[in-house]
Amino acid sequence: MPELPEVEATRRSFVDQIVGAHIVSVRMGKPLRWPLGCSVESLVGRRVLGVRRRGKYLLLDLDQGLLLVHLGMSGSLGFFKAQPHPGAHDHCDVHTTQGVLRLHDPRRFGAVVYAAGEAAPAAQKLLGKLGPEPLEAGFDLARFHATLCQRRVPIKQVLLAGDAVVGVGNIYASEALFRAGIRPTVKASNLSRRRAEVLYQAVREVLTQAVEKGGSTLRNFSNANGEVGHFQMQANVYARAGQPCRVCGTLIRLIRQGQRSTFFCPHCQKS
DNA sequence: AAAAGCCCCTGGATGC
């Protein structure tokens, strides 16, 4: 369940260690969600110029092309100075002159994809339809509200869809709606401009706090240095069904929306 | 164009 905060925490945990490194070799394990899109040999000798994040994707900029990394829902990256023996769920090792970047992903919903450039079809297929970044200046309230107005489905599902805003997954959608005092079942197009603004701010605040806490570690997420996140300790609703709301004491409820669980407080999120 | 459902995968929890 890596969402924006977990992906950003991961990025920060290894960017300084890998920048400037040259790729020595690449080992792929079992098939991931998508094929690499190039031969491993063709990556040898390339230099890592930087690591960026777009939504839940990490972009490793190379001196020629880039690697798109997605953690899926069970993926995590590790950066090791010495080469560790690969385990059963280590499906991609990028050996560099400064260490080994490893993707560990038991469920293999993750992916490592090569693209010749950000505008290349391989990259555009994954990045082309992504909405605005919530923590950047380009996240525009008017545009956010306009997108909500077009959607007749529950607001929770719009937050997950990735066109109004990127990086919000199942945990932070529930948390942001709690913070905004909005019931997850409300039709997105029914939200007033004022309530859209409250939600817009709530999304930014929740994600910002989560990034500061290093993300959430519910099962086994850790950043590239093996450090876990701590935001789950302050989750108000996620995974708290049947427990009292931290604000009003009402029992947190669990419902299903689009085959996913949603948590909310019936009292704090009346409509 | 929007919406709903499918499907990829495996570890962990639950039930008998």
Add this chain to the structure above:
DNA sequence: TGCATCCAGGGGCTTT
């Protein structure tokens, strides 16, 4: 103790 079943869910894809 063991086996079957269910659930977790990101997100592209297909179908309605």
